[in-house]
Amino acid sequence: MFASIFTLTAISLDRCLSIWVVVWAQNKRTVCKARLICVGIWVTAAICSTPYATFRTVSGDNGTYYCGYSMTHEQEWSLHIFRFVMGFVIPFLVIVVSYVAIGIRAMRMQRTRRRRSRRIIFSIIFAFFICWLPFHVFNFIELKAVNNPDLRNIVRIMGPLTVSLAFLNSCLNPILYVFMCEKFTKKLRQSVCFVLESALAEDHVSFIFTHSMSSTFSRISRKSDAATTLEKINPAAFESCTESKVVITDKTLST
Structure with missing residues (x-):
């Protein structure tokens, strides 16, 4: 989760800098630095995932095994708050600010290109918000459902749906970040026509x-x-x- 979200955040920052600081981006954005940033993203994601590996436990009963966390209720709240802040709040704010800045610069473009830029920006922000927010909200509801049978039934039904919705964001990313690119679609049409x-x-x-x-x-x-x-x-x-x-x-x- 963290690696995917941090990568999307880095892409939004990279796009913002390449539009607002053109000369600096042309001189400083290299393949070597991109590789180092990717390594840094994965290292940071591994560090953020360390508490989950530390407190993870596996228990068995009659051949059935269950995965859980060996921690107090306060520790669970702290872990969920940490995941919500690092995995949603900060990345979402960075993505929104970056693409709003890109949208401001896009105001200088032609009307057709301006509309296309607005549509892409809105799609990226909306997809991230609608895919990841329910996942984090239901994590907090799950903590509240410990002593509430009604909430436990809701979590049992809606929990897998929110997880699937969060994974859906990874399926939408190639469409939002690649296939909606004008140059890519043009090259794709040319290649398909040639074939x-x-x-x-x-x-x-x-x-x-x-x-x-x-x-x-x-x-x-x-x-x-x-x-x-x-x-x-x-x-x-x-x-x-x-x-x-x-x-x-x-x-x-x-x-």
Whole structure:
């Protein structure tokens, strides 16, 4: 969870800096630094996930195993608050501020490009908010449901849905961050059109070759059938025709 969210936060900051500080971004944004940032993101995510690995316990009963946390109720509240702040509040604020700054700079663009930029910015912010907020809200409801049977039933039903919704954000990210990019969609259309044109061209060439070969074989077959018929009807005429062809061929070779 933390690695995915921190990566989205870094992407939003990178886009904001590349638009507002153009010269600095062109000189300082390198592949090596991007790799270091990715390593830093994963190290930070591992550190943030350390409490969950520390307090995780596995208990078994009649061949059934359950995963839980060995901690007090106060520690659970502290852990959920930490995850909510580090995994939602701070990244969401950074993403909103970054894309609002990008939207302000996009006001200088043409009207069509401005509308497209607004739509992409709104989609990214809305997708992050609507996918991750229910997950964190139900984590707090789960803590309240310890002594409340009604809340436990709600958590039992809605809990898996909120987890699935949070995972859905990772499925939406390629669409929001890649497929909605104008250059990528243009290249994708060109590549798809090229593949279709190549496939149609190959089919057309194959059809022409097959048709020409079948026509050639049919002509040869008709000639052989005609020769066979002539031989059956008038053998003397067939032999004289064959001899004349041989004589013509000999004269041609002698000249």
